[in-house]
Amino acid sequence: MAEPYNCTKCQESLFGLKYILKEEKPYCIKCYEELFSSTCEVCQELIGCTSKDLSYKDRHWHSECFLCTKCSRSLVEKPFSTKDKLLICTDCYSNEYSAKCHDCLKTIMPGSKKMEHKGNSWHENCFSCNRCQQPIGTRSFVQKxxxxYCLPCYEKQFAMQCVHCKKPITTGGVNYRDQPWHKECFVCIGCKQQLAGQRFTSRDDFAYCLVCFCNLFAKKCAYCTTPISGLGGSKYISFEQRQWHNDCFNCKKCSVSLVGRGFLTCKEDILCPDCGQDV
Incomplete structure (x- = not known):
């Protein structure tokens, strides 16, 4: 005949009484609840053996205490969220905390995919191109x-076309004579160097960098033979179809500057009056 069980804690006989085994050790109901039962988060009372223990992240509730903090509806076997450790049904959470779609103004339900840009949110299907109505997803787009707008639609509807290549300008360009250019298309007609951000000039509706313009069109200094650009306010001397840089307009013999002074000519040379008397 088997020996009667005694409660492991209080040693009271369990003969004819309900008891619970834990790790093969018997406990009376009272001792088991004192030792092992959890405390309900809401009512702070023990969750007895005869009650259903609902747990979430190491927290416990009676089934009758497992309610939405906002509307008090039961959350047993229903989806829910938490805010500051408070239980909230999905409806209340959505109404109070979920983002609203910037397009349809409806709530974006928790767990559903949403698109975000500059502080605004959209349902995935609402985040679409205003022109073709196709969802943008993760593709590049422009907001106007x-x-x-998806890039193809934006280019068709708004982007200016480059005068040179006839393609849309989407990332900034150059305005020259009230016409738009890609900066990589706006180049010197001579050396093909980009002109954006540097000084340039034009002739016959063609743009030139200063070097090419001077080499092609500027008059040559009669002394140093390099081009005289005349651009940017630089001064030069002109006399009988010949030109000199100001710094080059000097007496051939004594090298004194003749700018603003009288001078004489001897064949191709220019001389100051003093040196000219010796000729």
Missing amino acids: DTHN
Whole structure:
């Protein structure tokens, strides 16, 4: 005949009483609840053996205490969220905390995919091109006047076309004579160097960098033979179809500057009056 069980803690006989085995050790109901039962988060009372223990992240509730903090509806076997450790049904959470779609103004339910840009949120299907109505997803897009456009639609509807290559300008360009250019298309007609950000000039509607313009069109200094650009306010001397840089307009013999002074000519040379008397 088997020996009667005694409660492991209080040693009271369990004969004819309900008891619970834990790790093969018997406990009376009272001792088991004192030792092992959890405390309910809401009512702070023990969750007895005869009650259903609902747990979430090491926290416990009676089933009758497992309620939405906002509307008090039961959350047993229903989806829920938490805010500051408080239980909230998905409806209340959505109404109070979930983002609203910038397009349809409806709540973006927790767990559903949403798109975000500059502080605004959209349902995935609402985040679409304002022109073709196709979802943008993760493709590149442009925002204009609070509307979103995929790049092909934006280029067709808004982007200016480069005068040179006839393709849309989407990332900034150059305006020259009231016409738009890609900066990589706006180049010197001579050396093909980009002109954006540097000084240039034009002739016959063609743009030239200063070096090419001077080499092609500027008059040559009669002394040093390099071009006289005349650009940017630089001064030069002109006499009988010949030109000199100011710094080059000197007496051939004594090298004194003749700018603003009288001078004489001897064949191809220019001389100061003093040196000219010796000729």
